[in-house]
Amino acid sequence: MxxxxxxxxxxxxxxxxxxxxxxxxxxxxxxxxxxxxxxxxxxxxxxxxxxxxxxxxxxxxxxxxxxxxxxxxxxxxxxxxxxxxxxxxxxxxxxxxxxxxxxxxxxxxxxxxxxxxxxxxxxxxxxxxxxxxxxxxxxxxxxxxxxxxxxxxxxxxxxxxxxxxxxxxxxxxxxxxxxxxxxxxxxxxxxxxxxxxxxxxxxIPDPEAKIDLYIYSSYWMEPPVVLDFVRRHAPQAFQQALPTPDEDVLAQASIDDPLFDPSAPVILDGYALLVPLGEIDESAGSLEIRVMEAEWVPPIIAAHTDAPQIEYHVHWMDAESKRYQPNQGRRFRRMRSRVAELTDAIGSELLIGSAGIGLDENGFLVTSRQLRA
Incomplete structure (x- = not known):
């Protein structure tokens, strides 16, 4: 291929x-x-x-x-x-x-x-x-x-x-x-x-404009595990803070459900990691690795498994929201190329670590070998 x-x-x-x-x-x-x-x-x-x-x-x-x-x-x-x-x-x-x-x-x-x-x-x-x-x-x-x-x-x-x-x-x-x-x-x-x-x-579509990657896996990886994979290529990555429930909300939940334990650990159904990209360019923004149970599974994935899928989405957010605009300048294209290389490297780690299936932003299958090329 x-x-x-x-x-x-x-x-x-x-x-x-x-x-x-x-x-x-x-x-x-x-x-x-x-x-x-x-x-x-x-x-x-x-x-x-x-x-x-x-x-x-x-x-x-x-x-x-x-x-x-x-x-x-x-x-x-x-x-x-x-x-x-x-x-x-x-x-x-x-x-x-x-x-x-x-x-x-x-x-x-x-x-x-x-x-x-x-x-x-x-x-x-x-x-x-x-x-x-x-x-x-x-x-x-x-x-x-x-x-x-x-x-x-x-x-x-x-x-x-x-x-x-x-x-x-x-x-x-x-x-x-x-x-x-x-x-x-x-x-x-x-x-x-x-x-x-x-x-x-x-x-002539710009083939470099679609940078995001999606990995689908039947395995849920905890935040520290994913963070370790990401930090192999982006040491500055960190986990975004989880929302803390309001005391009034906890009190009302205790009233509504006598078995509710406000001191019990929070069970995550999704989380996000952030990778600041200031070292690449001040306008590069950040990468966000979004992890959640997939609400919708692409047909090519669903055709091969009935198991619930965890979606690992490596998403680029440039600072000025220009990534999908046509006719980008040379500086932006150089910056975008470096972001794409980092995205592919992180995606390859997650693809191997989760034993999952990878799709590019256009919805086509990608392998770890292709991402590392």
Missing amino acids: ITRRELRLQREAAERAAREQADAARYQKPDARAASRRRSGMPSTGRPGYGGDTSAPEDTATSADLRGFHLILLDDAVEVSDVLALIHNKLPDLHPQLDEYGRMRLSRHSQLSSGAPLDPADAAALEVPHWASHAIVIDCPRDRQPSPPPDWFADADGLHEAFPHGMPDREEERMLSLMLSVASRLHTGVRLADEPGLPTRVI
Whole structure:
């Protein structure tokens, strides 16, 4: 299995080249609307009715067949089977194989098909990044909210800009969420289906924006045990103070229940550890390790056990709540990378120590080896 770090290294060169291309195009064409689209990862297009003023790329048979569908873009390092395996993580009831027609039913209303390879002419016609060598097709309904997203709303992946007249809803929202999470994990992208009056929309999710980790285990670990694991990588970690019951509350509890013993030790049903991150950067905030019985168990976990699960959630809280905002600066990205390394190290300790199962923030399985890579 390809590790997240290996995928990151493979993608960095292509992403740098894409940014340089976009910067060059921005200076050559001062059109404000086109520049804004490029900043959000949605390149402008000269196709009639789509807002550009250059000649439209010549369509190919493949691009003509594909442009009416949402597409998951793959590069040479990713196979269709990788996508099917990730979808199986999210939808474990589905068998991760295509049928004889190269399709897989995702729900009652949506299906995936293996799509088609893209040669340079196809990629140019579809106006997708040059690294895109294959497109997987998602055929789903077009469900939209009846009104535009409010001005204050900003989706981390730029969907508010991609759908200015109404955000995806119901089945389409679920399918796009699945597609974007797959693209984020694989460090690839999504091309949205063409729509009249809108530019070509290609979304490249920021794969480093999703840092949190979730570990599910049938074992409850007491605070000192978890604290010992965390302090192997963050000696400054500490347990947050537990709330102390008010004397009046204890007195009333004694009246309500004659067997209640106010001096008995508190039995925890959850706790939190805190890791200040000031040594990384003053804006890095903190990591919080939240431990509690899981109220909801992801389907991939529930498919393999009926036992109650303890959730160990390693959650990053940056000081300025900017982690999900698009177009982060270089300093923030460097800081975020160091936080991610610490998160992975702590998550690996908890994963091994609890004999649990790990999921990343997109809901995909991770192993301790991947976290340590």
